[in-house]
């Protein structure tokens with residue numbers, strides 16, 4: 001069957017689940033993982049006492065498979081996701097998974113579902129969701145004894161369905177997403193539930209997302225919903241220091257490298273006092289992530305103060321970084337860093 005037999009309009013995709021054919025599942029029991037296998041995408045059965053359901057013992061990753069202009073299928077820095085998966089697992093007392101096994105399972109899912117990968121010129125991607133859940137039953141608060149690793153995928157559209165334009169963000173004075181010593185650096189399921197209500201409230205007021213501040217002083221920039229934050233201040237790229245409360249984004253890591261090596265600009269990883277973003281020395285702001293790619297920030301609001309950047313158009317540095325990053329990701333620019341893993 002060809003891609004066009006699927007009845008999917010790859011040119012008008014959003015970020016909603018579209019079922020594909022295959023998913024991967026592996027079980028951990030008696031202190032070891034089984035070999036894992038591809039099975040038809042569908043529901044799984046777990047006990048109502050499964051640890052994930054009461055205590056939220058679960059982690060996940062988000063990755064994309066893309067098609068190049070000459071129709072190759074590739075992943076962007078997938079080993080980084082494998083390593084982060086284990087870092088998250090460790091924080092919530094879940095078992096280690098061999099990183100090569102993780103990568104090989106991701107590849108199997110992508111290739112088995114390859115007709116769902118949107119074509120190059122659609123700007124879309126196959127979004128891949130690896131996860132691990134504490135599936136074993138548990139009454140008291142303690143780690144499960146049985147776990148499941150599942151990987152499914154869904155075609156998604158480009159983040160910029162309305163073009164590469166700046167989004168409006170609201171700094172929350174009320175909510176935080178993580179705290180020192182907590183789980184903010186990991187992709188633990190529970191980190192996200194608490195961000196849904198703040199996002200709904202911000203959207204009702206016309207903002208695309210929330211910028212969170214640090215939970216101690218409520219002064220320093222933490223993250224944007226599910227993306228990292230960057231600003232251009234005094235001609236330098238400034239981003240919050242990864243202090244254990246912020247997810248260590250793979251897109252961010254790549255953007256910092258491109259800024260230093262390709263734009264020859266200085267990078268500062270430090271506390272960013274939110275008032276700095278309202279100063280004229282702050283000329284651009286954007287966020288980074290697998291889903292967000294590089295999203296320009298058009299305005300930032302704190303209470304009654306709103307700062308608009310570049311008439312809500314992408315700033316010069318934001319646009320250069322976007323072209324560089326997406327150029328490498330789609331293999332339009334030579335990948336001198338070995339970031340691309342070609343599957344076929």
Ligand SMILES: Cc1ncc(COP(=O)(O)O)c(C=O)c1O
Nearest residue numbers: 226227228247249250251289290
């Ligand atoms: C809370 C949070 N911050 C940042 C990011 C960006 O990380 P990455 O660039 O690895 O996708 C994500 C998305 O994975 C996220 O969920």
